[in-house]
Amino acid sequence: MPATALDAFTLEKLIGAAVAAPSIHNTQPWRFRLDLGTLTLQMRAATDRALRHTDPTGRALHVSVGCALFNLRVAAAHFGWEPVPRLLPRPDQPDLLATVRLAGAVRTPAPMALYEALWRRHSSRLPFSDRALPTTVVTELQDAARADGVDLHLVPPTDAGALLRLIGEAEHRNDADTDRAAESRRWVRATYPAADGLLPDVVGPQDSLGRIPMRDFSARRRPGAPTAVPFESHPHLLVLSTDHDHRADWLRAGQALEHVLLVVTVHGVRASLLHQALEWPDLRKRLVPPVGGGPRHAQMVIRAGCGPEGPASPRLPVPTPGPG
Template sequence: MPTTVLDAPTLETLIAASVAAPSIHNTQPWRFRLDAPTLTLEIRAVADRGLRHTDPSGRALHISVGCALFNLRVAIAHHGWEPVTRLLPRPEEPDLLATVRLGGSARSSTSVPLLYEAVWRRHSSRFPFSDRQVPTSVLAELAEAAQAEGAVLDVPEPMEVDRLLRLTGQAEQRNTADTDRAVESRRWVHAPNPNSLGMPPEAIGPQDFRERIPMRDFGAHRRPAGLAARPFEKRPSVVVLSTLHDRRADWLRAGEALEHVLLVATGHGVRASLLHQALEWPDLREQLADGRRAHPQMVVRLGYGPEGPASPRRSARQALTD
């Protein structure tokens, strides 16, 4: 049974679990505040960590916060409370993206311990995967995880995978040629710093010398001493996460669904990297949808391979405000 008091160590653990979530370019565009009388945690967007050129609508920022929100829900349930979530609770405060109140005793769930354990192990791997295919049973479980959060996870046929990768490649070429986006991307790649934002160069990973899987090179970092080129898997496993609508609340739900999928994948030993490039260009995002009613929110590459280095995170105390 949870206590009615949230002590400081438990609060820090909850926030640490939340900030372990993925975010575009590891911008970690969130901050947290505890309303102690109501035992409610607020998650607010941090505008100056948004990507003005890459993500002008803030869609990717909302997805990032949605991922952090799901981790927070899992951690709260793990510690015995029922997470009571509200998305966009105050229209007059657009930066307040969600609140989570620590309710009564959490409902019993066999999945919470597994998800909570995966929170601390999950991180993206931008390295080559083996040609071992992800089992159908695991893909079905990932689809169920997305559905539980109000999203749809599609598993495309090989010819459709080829089309998705071509669109991703087109987007990567555009991003590299766009000066504003290249500069914006480049400033998030640096050695670890006291704020623990952005990505260390070693976490970027190599490029695919076959150029079949267009890995983001974060602003044309190709130099003689820059990114190495290596062969990637010949038959990549790719899935597409979509939502029926395309509003701010849907973007947050897409983030929750994405993180649920990634945690379940982590529990099965499946690595993941996010192929977001084509979603950053409206015309290419429309082509990703290919006439379907659903709105694509993320393209995810799945497989088995090296874990790769993790990007650093800010501490719980840095992410908390009074």
């Protein structure tokens, strides 16, 4: 049965679920407005939290909001509403990225496991084991992505090295780009105000062998950082991609990404996001091969495996949606 009224407790849970989503540099670039008359939640881009140098087109911002949108859909269904999402509903309001109307009784309740997982999901930047992902889990992840019209490709072991080299090249460029480095440090300080740069126990160990390029958000190694710990010899990498590369595709990719990450969490698998090569157009084009004669557009690289959880990134306080 659907909830008969949208009380303050339920509204806080819905927004709390949405903002539990991942976002680039943990910028959490979203704002919410509520239209009580139609029970519609608006999701708007927080343009003041956009990354002008790292994400000049806003692609990663849209993917981040798409992740939050999927969580909101899961939470709405959990509380008994049928979530009716619309992407980019007002061309005259480009910051309005999506709306979710809370309609009548939910037709297909979201699995309880997904709702519980969204509160536990977070990236792990720690080393994983070399144990292969079960085929059944990979298939389930691909089905999750496909539900939003997005493709998820498991990178063959023979191609993993080449992909990691692209990510490593992107990381090198990011370190050498003073504007991007400064932007990264600024957001780290905003998220972790007590730290001058991201502390080593939050970043996780750096890979001294260069197998897993892990972003150093402080753009420098901190003095006294612990000795690097080798990462897995055979990383399991997945590439999320779309047929087209428009704003709606980015939002769909974000929903698919969060769906995949929640399924990963349900199965006790860890994951981290390797976004570096997506930030450079020439490298991004090389992340996925053409399929069926046409290009694919990479939207995220996911590293998955068995290993420790690692610490969670902090979240801003749950915002109170303003009136629509």
